[in-house]
Every structure is written in structure tokens, then in C-alpha cells.
Amino acid sequence: MTQARPLTPPRVPCDLCPLRRREGFRDFTGEELSFVSSFKFGELAADPGATIISEGERHPQLYTVLAGWGFRYKILEDGRRQILNYVLPGDLVGLQGNLMTEMLHSVESLTRMTLCIFERDRLTTLFRHHPSLAYDLTWIASREESMLDEHLLSIGRRTALERAAYLLAFLDHRARVTGAFGEEGPFILPLTQQHVADTLGLSLVHTNKTLRKLSDAGVLRWLDRGSEVLERARLLEIAGWQPTKEGQRPFI
Amino acid sequence: MTQARPLTPPRVPCDLCPLRRREGFRDFTGEELSFVSSFKFGELAADPGATIISEGERHPQLYTVLAGWGFRYKILEDGRRQILNYVLPGDLVGLQGNLMTEMLHSVESLTRMTLCIFERDRLTTLFRHHPSLAYDLTWIASREESMLDEHLLSIGRRTALERAAYLLAFLDHRARVTGAFGEEGPFILPLTQQHVADTLGLSLVHTNKTLRKLSDAGVLRWLDRGSEVLERARLLEIAGWQPTKEGQRPFI
DNA sequence: CGCTTGATTGATGCAAGTCAATTATGGTGG
DNA sequence: CCACCATAATTGACTTGCATCAATCAAGCG
Numbered sequence: 389m390t391q392a393r394p395l396t397p398p399r400v401p402c403d404l405c406p407l408r409r410r411e412g413f414r415d416f417t418g419e420e421l422s423f424v425s426s427f428k429f430g431e432l433a434a435d436p437g438a439t440i441i442s443e444g445e446r447h448p449q450l451y452t453v454l455a456g457w458g459f460r461y462k463i464l465e466d467g468r469r470q471i472l473n474y475v476l477p478g479d480l481v482g483l484q485g486n487l488m489t490e491m492l493h494s495v496e497s498l499t500r501m502t503l504c505i506f507e508r509d510r511l512t513t514l515f516r517h518h519p520s521l522a523y524d525l526t527w528i529a530s531r532e533e534s535m536l537d538e539h540l541l542s543i544g545r546r547t548a549l550e551r552a553a554y555l556l557a558f559l560d561h562r563a564r565v566t567g568a569f570g571e572e573g574p575f576i577l578p579l580t581q582q583h584v585a586d587t588l589g590l591s592l593v594h595t596n597k598t599l600r601k602l603s604d605a606g607v608l609r610w611l612d613r614g615s616e617v618l619e620r621a622r623l624l625e626i627a628g629w630q631p632t633k634e635g636q637r638p639f640i
Numbered sequence: 641m642t643q644a645r646p647l648t649p650p651r652v653p654c655d656l657c658p659l660r661r662r663e664g665f666r667d668f669t670g671e672e673l674s675f676v677s678s679f680k681f682g683e684l685a686a687d688p689g690a691t692i693i694s695e696g697e698r699h700p701q702l703y704t705v706l707a708g709w710g711f712r713y714k715i716l717e718d719g720r721r722q723i724l725n726y727v728l729p730g731d732l733v734g735l736q737g738n739l740m741t742e743m744l745h746s747v748e749s750l751t752r753m754t755l756c757i758f759e760r761d762r763l764t765t766l767f768r769h770h771p772s773l774a775y776d777l778t779w780i781a782s783r784e785e786s787m788l789d790e791h792l793l794s795i796g797r798r799t800a801l802e803r804a805a806y807l808l809a810f811l812d813h814r815a816r817v818t819g820a821f822g823e824e825g826p827f828i829l830p831l832t833q834q835h836v837a838d839t840l841g842l843s844l845v846h847t848n849k850t851l852r853k854l855s856d857a858g859v860l861r862w863l864d865r866g867s868e869v870l871e872r873a874r875l876l877e878i879a880g881w882q883p884t885k886e887g888q889r890p891f892i
Numbered sequence: 893c894g895c896t897t898g899a900t901t902g903a904t905g906c907a908a909g910t911c912a913a914t915t916a917t918g919g920t921g922g
Numbered sequence: 923c924c925a926c927c928a929t930a931a932t933t934g935a936c937t938t939g940c941a942t943c944a945a946t947c948a949a950g951c952g
Contacts, residue, residue, distance in 0.1 A: 462790075462792075462793045464793070468798075469797070470792055470793040470796040472789050472793070483778075483782060484786065484789065486779075486782060486783065492786050492789060492884070493789055511775075512775075515771040515774050515775045515778075519767040519768045519774065522767050522774045522775075522778070523763075523764075523767045523774075525778050526735075526767075526774070526777050526778045529778055529782055529785060530736065531738065532785055533736045533781060533784055533785055533788065534736065534738060534744050536785065536788040536789070536792065537712075537736065537744060537745055537788070539792060540714075540722055540724050540788065540792060540795065541714045541716070541724070543795050543796050543841065544722040544795050544838075544839075544840075545716055545721070545841060546716070547907085548908075580929085580930065580931090581931065582930080587796075588796075589795065589796030589797060590909090591908070591909050591910075592931095593908085593909075593910075593911090593932090594907085594908050596931065596932060597933085600931095600932080600933095610931080612916090612917065612918085612931085613929090613930070613931095628716060628717060632744075799939085800940075832897085832898065832899090833898075833899065833900095834898080842940075842941090843940070843941050843942075844898095845901085845940085845941075845942075845943095846939085846940050848899065848900060849900090849901085849940095851899095852899095852900080852901095862899080864898075864899085864948090864949070864950085865897090865898070865899095893951105893952105894951105894952100895950100895951085895952090896950090896951085897948100897949090897950085898947105898948085898949085898950105899946100899947080899948075899949100900946080900947070900948095901944100901945085901947095902944090902945085903942105903943085903944090903945105904941100904943080904944105905941085905942080905943100906938105906939105906940090906942095907939090907940080907941085908937105908938085908939080908940090909936105909937080909938070909939080910936085910938090911934105911936080912934090912935090913932100913933085913934090914931100914932080914934105915930100915931080916929105916930080916931070916932090917928100917930080917931095918928090918930105919926100919928085919929100920925105920926085920927085920928105921925100921926090921927105922923105922924090922925090922926100
């Protein structure tokens with residue numbers, strides 16, 4: 389378990405932020421932009437498998453993912469792990485759980501990640517002087533909630549096959565709309581089967597057999613440490629799920 | 641499935657709000673109080689089993705629970721139901737899911753409930769002129785997230801017995817700190833076993849057998865449509881969970 | 893007093909867990 | 923360039939937790 393390390397100085401100014409270019413993210417006003425620039429504290433780079441946040445610790449910082457994939461998780465005392473959700477570019481990390489106390493979950497990177505660092509202390513200023521950004525923060529928290537709702541429904545009430553189909557469809561969809569795959573692909577979800585198992589609440593062996601069924605049906609292809617969705621429509625049908633189409637979304 | 645009905649005129653002014661008296665909830669400044677009073681649109685009363693919010697519909701209102709118990713849920717096309725979380729006095733209903741579009745989940749009452757109605761449109765004003773309340777909103781959303789995180793961990797990785805113990809300990813704890821039991825009790829969680837089953841992602845029969853084990857062990861007592869926790873400590877031990885103690889919490 | 897809703901219990905079957913190997917695959921140091 | 927290793931994926935055999943089916947029991951109620 390590597391540690392994440394701060395990137396000094398390579399610091400993209402916010403008006404050149406690569407996320408800002410992407411469709412799907414809303415534009416800032418000049419005023420918002422200049423505040424966010426001052427809010428920005430630095431950048432963080434993380435190798436695959438690095439711990440970004442760990443449960444129980446106090447984190448005076450918040451992060452926005454600029455590039456790469458990661459996931460949030462919790463573990464029980466005996467080591468059973470549950471992956472709660474995945475974080476992709478544009479997502480705010482560290483808002484979940486209490487706003488100012490110890491973190492209630494951990495975050496780990498799946499691929500190489502870069503994150504933008506913000507200081508929690510300055511949230512007060514944000515709320516006081518930038519209502520539109522404050523609104524965005526609430527919006528972002530609310531969106532995370534609706535994803536967790538879906539996951540709960542899935543783990544609680546879907547069969548193993550449906551769950552697996554849902555997860556891959558969900559991630560594939562999120563990656564496409566955020567541009568996490570890059571321009572031209574490859575469109576590969578960077579997970580191991582262990583991650584899938586820990587997300588679905590299944591054992592590794594059973595996850596393997598379930599994914600095999602999906603592969604055999606030609607709906608997806610499983611690669612060394614990742615998977616590629618081949619037939620989006622059938623995956624959605626198996627899952628019994630439809631992504632809700634969002635317009636432009638905010639990010640901080 | 642009854643419908644909830646608006647209460648005309650019985651309208652408690654916010655400065656006399658019964659929640660405000662309870663420990664555990666933070667005080668408002670005079671200014672906050674006067675804004676919230678103007679924000680308040682009316683009250684709603686719901687009999688047990690009434691639908692407060694239904695998935696897919698647009699709700700121009702938000703609600704704060706003043707009294708009573710309810711739950712949020714989602715259902716799959718074939719009727720499988722997953723209860724996502726419970727709502728108790730002081731909780732904000734309708735913030736979860738997207739802020740301004742159709743509701744992504746439903747809410748139903750367990751007991752008789754009264755709710756305070758707010759208009760969503762006026763959120764803009766709240767964000768613009770009342771940063772402290774805006775902060776509270778984000779705090780509330782963030783707290784809901786951390787509960788959902790716990791639930792996910794529970795459903796995904798705990799055994800049936802652990803899950804049941806966790807749920808009852810969780811609800812008992814929340815009811816105590818919010819004063820939902822009333823002053824003197826009785827300290828009874830107003831659930832049927834079907835609700836427990838739909839929360840834990842288990843079948844009704846297996847839920848019954850699991851609860852029986854807890855009853856036989858003397859940890860709780862199951863009544864006609866509800867349960868009473870007898871041995872809090874052992875329940876927590878079985879669940880492998882500890883409630884995080886909160887100080888005063890905000891509410892709108 | 894029959895009806896409905898909720899709780900309970902036993903019998904049986906299957907989905908998913910556990911155990912235990914085996915087979916890629918890629919990286920690394922000699 | 924090639925043994926050697928670590929990580930990931932795969933597979934089969936066996937076990938078990940939980941689901942399903944099918945009754946029965948208890949309590950509140952018009």
C-alpha cells in the first residue's frame with residue numbers, strides 16, 4: 389500500500405483545468421473561477437493502489453479528482469471489505485461522511501490519479517461568499533446519495549448476475565459521460581475481480597463464475613485486470629437498470 | 641396506501657417548534673429563525689402507511705419531519721423492495737436524490753407523522769442569504785451519506801444475524817438521540833418483520849428466524865408490530881458496530 | 893365471528909460460500 | 923534470456939446460509 393504524495397509545484401491553474409474543457413461539466417463564472425483558484429491548495433499524485441484517505445483519520449483537506457480512478461470503502465474488524473462507490477474525474481473526495489470530523493471511510497486509487505487539494509477550513513468562506521458553489525456542493529452530495537441508493541437496491545435485492553451487470557453498466561456509463569476513458573479509449577474498466585466481489589458483496593469465486601456467464605454470453609470481455617463492455621444494451625437489460633441522463637453537472 | 645394530506649391551518653410557528661426544545665438539535669439565531677419561518681409553507685399530516693413521496697414524481701416541496709417515523713425505499717420492476725433508510729424527527733425528506741428533478745425514491749410513513757413543508761424554489765434564496773443554513777444542508781446531506789455507507793457495509797458484508805443486530809441497534813440509537821421515543825418511552829421500534837426483511841435484503845422467513853435467535857438470546861423482545869431492544873451492549877457486540885456520538889446537530 | 897395482517901415453523905432446494913488446486917501473466921534479478 | 927515469484931483468473935468438489943413453499947397460529951377489528 390503506497391502512499392499518495394503531494395505534487396510540488398506542477399500545479400495547473402484552474403482556468404486551464406482539463407476538466408473544464410470536457411462536455412458534461414458546467415462552466416464557471418469569472419468570479420467563481422478566481423475563488424476556486426485561491427481555494428486550491430496544491431495537487432496530489434497517487435500511484436495505483438495508493439491510500440488517499442484512511443478511515444478514522446482527520447483530513448484537513450478535500451480533493452477533486454482530476455484524472456484516474458479510485459474507490460471508497462469500509463472494512464469490518466475481521467477484514468471483510470465493502471466497496472461503497474467509485475470515484476472518477478470531477479468527483480469530490482472527502483465530502484462524504486462528516487464534514488469536519490474524522491473520515492468514516494477510506495479511499496484508494498485503482499489507476500494513477502491526480503487530485504486537486506482544497507482546504508476544508510476555507511469551506512466557510514465558500515459558503516459565505518459563493519452561494520452558487522455552495523449550492524453545487526449540496527448538489528454533489530445529493531448526487532452521491534442517489535448513487536448509494538442505487539447500490540443498496542442492487543446489493544439488497546438483485547441476484548448475483550443482475551448485480552454484476554448493473555455494476556459494469558454503471559461504471560461504463562459513468563466513465564463515458566465523464567470522459568474517464570480518454571478520447572479514443574480503450575474503454576476498459578480498471579478493476580480486478582476482487583474489486584467487483586467487494587462491491588457486490590459476493591465471494592471472489594462466485595464473482596468469477598458470474599462474470600464468466602456474462603463473458604460467455606458475449607456481453608463483456610474480461611482482460612487481465614479489467615473488463616470491457618461489449619453489448620451495452622443487453623447488459624442494461626440483464627441488470628434491469630437505466631442510467632438517468634444528466635445534463636451538465638457542477639464540480640468544484 | 642393512504643395519501644398524506646395538508647394540514648390547514650394548524651401551523652406551529654417555527655420559534656415554538658417542538659424540535660427546537662430537544663437537546664441534540666442546535667439553536668438558531670434570530671435571523672435564521674425568521675427566514676425559516678418565511679420558508680415554511682405549511683404542514684402535512686400522514687397516517688401510518690401513507691405515501692409521502694413517490695419515485696418518478698416531481699416534488700416542488702421539501703419536508704422536515706416534526707414527529708413520527710417513516711422510511712425511504714426503492715422498488716424493482718417486479719416488485720422487489722429495498723428500504724434505504726429510515727426518517728425520524730429532524731430529518732429532511734426530499735433532499736436525497738437530485739435536488740430539482742424527479743424523486744428517485746419513495747417515502748412512506750410507519751407511524752402517524754407530521755411534516756413541515758418547504759418550497760424547493762426558495763432554496764436559491766437560502767443559499768444566497770443564509771450561508772449558515774446552506775452549510776447545514778450540506779452537513780445533513782453528508783450525514784445521510786455516512787448512514788448509507790454503513791448500510792452498504794452491513795448488507796454487503798455482514799451475516800444475517802449481524803445485520804439484524806446492526807439495524808435494530810442503529811434504529812434504537814437514532815430514536816434515542818432524536819427523542820423519537822418520547823420522554824418516557826415505550827422504547828419500541830415501530831416496524832413489522834417485513835420492513836426488517838426489506839431493509840436487510842433477506843426473505844421474510846429468514847428474517848423471522850434470525851430475529852427469533854435474537855429474542856431467544858434475550859437481546860430483544862418482538863411485539864406485535866415492533867421490537868424493543870433489551871440488551872443494548874450485547875446487540876452492539878453481535879453487530880460489531882458502535883454508534884458515533886454526535887454533538888448537537890443542525891436541522892432546517 | 894369471520895377476515896385480514898403479522899408472526900411462526902417445518903420441509904426442501906438452490907444460490908452462494910469455502911476449500912483447494914491449477915493456470916495464466918507480467919515483472920524482476922541473476 | 924530465462925528461472926522465479928507474485929498477482930490475478932479459473933475450475934471442480936463440497937458445504938451451508940438463505941430462499942421458497944406451505945401451513946398454522948395469534949391478534950385486532952368491523
